[in-house]
Amino acid sequence: MKEAIYEAQKAAEVGEVPIGCVVVVDGKIVGRGHNLREHSQDATMHAEILAIQEANAFCKSWRLPEAQLFVTLEPCPMCSGAILNSRIERVYYGAMDPKAGTVGSLMNLLDDNRFNHQVIVEKCCMEAECGQLLKDFFRNIRLKKKKSKRKD
């Protein structure tokens, strides 16, 4: 999870909402990603999608049946779906996302036996650290906005 946090910090450094993700197979990181939605202007460039794509390329397979995915924020529907599609075995996530999270907050897409795959999930891993990254990021944005208003 520390490596996912490191990825999230990389996102913050370039002004993106700090969300980071790594995919691990046999104890080795085979995929990394951090949120790049604004820089890429691509709605699909979430941390999890980028990490899964890199893991698929590394493993030369769209199936990742023994993989573990670590992500700093609860996955959205798109990323939950990508986790199902790639048959990832386990997901560990940090902060809950009450607005768009679909792995426990609004619903749990990863534990719905109507789909052809279910995922073992561990919530709230290093939750405080993962949440703090997001809080700091949004507080800085609010401070910047206040400062620019004062200048006007």
Next chain:
Amino acid sequence: MKEAIYEAQKAAEVGEVPIGCVVVVDGKIVGRGHNLREHSQDATMHAEILAIQEANAFCKSWRLPEAQLFVTLEPCPMCSGAILNSRIERVYYGAMDPKAGTVGSLMNLLDDNRFNHQVIVEKCCMEAECGQLLKDFFRNIRLKKKKSKRKD
């Protein structure tokens, strides 16, 4: 929808499950995609994801608020999520997907007011044609398997 079917045929021609998609803005196709999961060995390479990525690049924006998406099969959770994330206005789809469809079959992620965006959906557009493509594809696979068994 005819253009989405044309994309699905391209997938079939290269041995992929025939699913095709186009994204339209102001009456113009700005994104195209067809399923390439097997060729790419990438679990995220669904028709909708590829079409949305192309549309984002064309429009130079992750937001596609006036876009219409046409797809031959009911979207899965990943693609439903990508549609929400890109703020697409309308979705038209062909065949229902009772196993993994999340726009009417198992649930409706595009009409859930807990998310920050909802999508207007028209189901079963050219349903017979879209479904026939899939039926033909899987029948051919079964025939090939039978033939190879007879050879053994």
